[in-house]
Amino acid sequence: MSIPPVPRFWAWLVGVAAPPQDRDALAGDLQERFAHRVERRGAGAARRWYRGQALRLVLVLALHRLLAAPRGLRFADEMRFSGLDIRLGLRMLVKHAGLSLVAVFGMAIAMTIGIISFEILSNLLDRSLPVEGGDRIDLEGPAKRIVVNRAFVDKFFGGRTAIGHRIRYSRVQRNLPPPEPRATWYEIVGVVSDFPAYPPSGLGDLTATVYHPLDPATVDRARISLRVAGGAAASSAHTVREVATNVDPTLKVDELRPLEDVYRDERFFVLLISRAFAVTTLSVLLLSGAGVFALMSFSVAQRSREIGIRAALGAGPRPILIAIFGRVTRQLGAGAAVGFVLGGGLLVGSGLDPAQTVVLLVASPLILLLTGFLAAVGPARRGLAIQPSEALRSE
């Protein structure tokens, strides 16, 4: 009976995870047992068994190396903060204090700038309506009637029924109807679908909006947004004028424009600012990445002798890479921690939504850490290419 080959991917994975001195023995044992399984239970069952065994083996080997490896050039030691690491770190800080400070504070400043720019942009675009206690019901006194949109209901009533509730404004807004808006209670009598607001608020159209009845006695001009079935066409303007004339022959309709044109004009400034912030943030990220890249190149060049000795003593590429990236992680982590604290301090009491705050505080360090890791790939590859003899010759 011919024995089918073992699953190639899993065999490769075992080869990668196993220590070099045990690689052949482990792969051979698995192959031998696989062959016995094929004879006794068939090829399909044997393949399933092999995948299970290989998966367990890879996980156990990884955990074992991480947690229980003896001291030496092993994974667990490279990734662990030990007293020696701290002493070496302090020595490097003293030896190259300027460079280390630039790296750490560069990360911190980059994060802080990123967070501040997000905060400003968010406050600029996401002004909340000045409504307080929107769910309170006041049975006394006359209440004026208003209609709100779906976004308003979602924001202030959590999607529950809003009709019948009364609200009042907590502070004066420019476009509120007179008189004494703060003392006036408004009863919600209807809910309409979300419709682009005017003037546009933010980049989205899902702004919580309150619609007041129009009093012809107090208004001499008004803007009306119309949704036309099938999209606005040239004939729409004629129809609108005709309808207006039928309602009131003295009503003058002018400046009929597609809403998207109005929005484009209104949003030009906001889009300009947001693009400027995006470019600034990107520049900061790029500068930060360039700084980390330079730092890592310098750091690896400084460690070429150590890398050469490790290679000469038989250390494979993996422990060396782990050593290089372990240091990157510590340096970037220190910068990210400082930036996290500074940015977190700035965001406390900023009025940002807690979920947005968490996203910002997590996303910014992640982006910068990723940038740092990507920046370290090149120097790490160059470090591996250093010949032991060459490294031993260097100062």
Added chain:
Amino acid sequence: MGRHSIGEFEHLVLLAVLRQGANAYGASIIDEIEERTGRDVSQAAAYLTLKRLEAKGWLIGRQKDGDETRGKRERRCFDLTAEGRQRLERARSELASMWEGLAPEFGR
């Protein structure tokens, strides 16, 4: 558990090596345990236990050439050291002492 205590699975592995002699290796040790105990033994558990017993000095390992069944890959064969034999003997006497008067029906 002190450094010289024997775990249950370590005990089984040492006995399997003792049964097979100097040519015991990973796959044969696992087969021996599976056949005699009916357990499913994973390669990972056997590998870690053999490494641990070797580190304790109870087993000694050496490389041997492999055959076609294992794709010509070498075997790592194990044999008991004098310390391993001594520890196994002590474990047997400890267990025998604990079982004395109880076997076979667990009555007093």
